[in-house]
Amino acid sequence: MILTVRDDFDLKKIAESGQCFRWTEEAEGAYRIIAGGHVLKIREIGQVDERNRDQDAEGMCYGHDPETHVFELSCSKDEFLGFWEEYLDLKTDYTKIRNMVKKSEDSYLYNAVQLGKGIRILRQELFETLITFIISQRKNIPAIRASVEKLCKAAGTKKDGCYLFPTPAQMAALSEDEIASCGTGYRTKYLMKVAREISTGEVSLDAMSDLSDNDLLAELKKLYGVGVKVASCTALFAYHRMDFFPEDVWIKRVLENHYAGRFPKEKYAPWNGVMQQYLFFGQISEK
DNA sequence: TACCAGGTGACAG
């Protein structure tokens, strides 16, 4: 189907933003996304402007910015509405969020926003996000991808020639050695414990959806191997709590160098998580 | 070879 987005939507920037690890660029500008039991191929087929508002008859259309992105998706409209619309966060207006940042007030953030324009915060599956960010500890992005891929291959269901992320039960069925062979190192014991607690129902990630931001963070941090960084990333990228501002070493460097160590969160609530993504993206594209 | 990387738990002070 055809998807039209009159708002920020840059596949490459999202794929490189560090929030997701199962977006693969299969050809120039064409991505395969594996998420929540679904596999999607998506490709941008052109950016048109206001004058060409025509061909929405069969597809879906979001946003109202003059700058328009058109995508071709491998899924049906039903599958899109049942899953991908929410996953891609298409009902959030990122143009509006970006416009909160004034050049005169914060030129550094303003510049990062221009660089990162097109990023969206996905709504990823809870279990997958939690496990992936436990794995991410002291790993760089390629290493995280490789490790997650091995885990999917070891325990996930095969679909359309690729492996879905394991369910809690599938993952809990793995032995310690099987998990360790995915390159998880000292994190193996964290993964074992968390997967088993969720699999038995002793811990319910779904039930945590009802908690306030602070309570959610506290509950996530109770899990073995989950500290403030992993908990914040899970809250932002899976529970879609848009005000969380995960501080990893990269962001800490930005804060030290440009904000005297503290980001002015009061200015951008409840969208601090989006600002964090812009700052993060600006940092990785500096190199 | 030695060191470091997109953290965390355990433990000291």
Next chain:
DNA sequence: CTGTCACCTGGT
């Protein structure tokens, strides 16, 4: 409550 340290593994 703040500081230090080990920890798997893959990369220079």
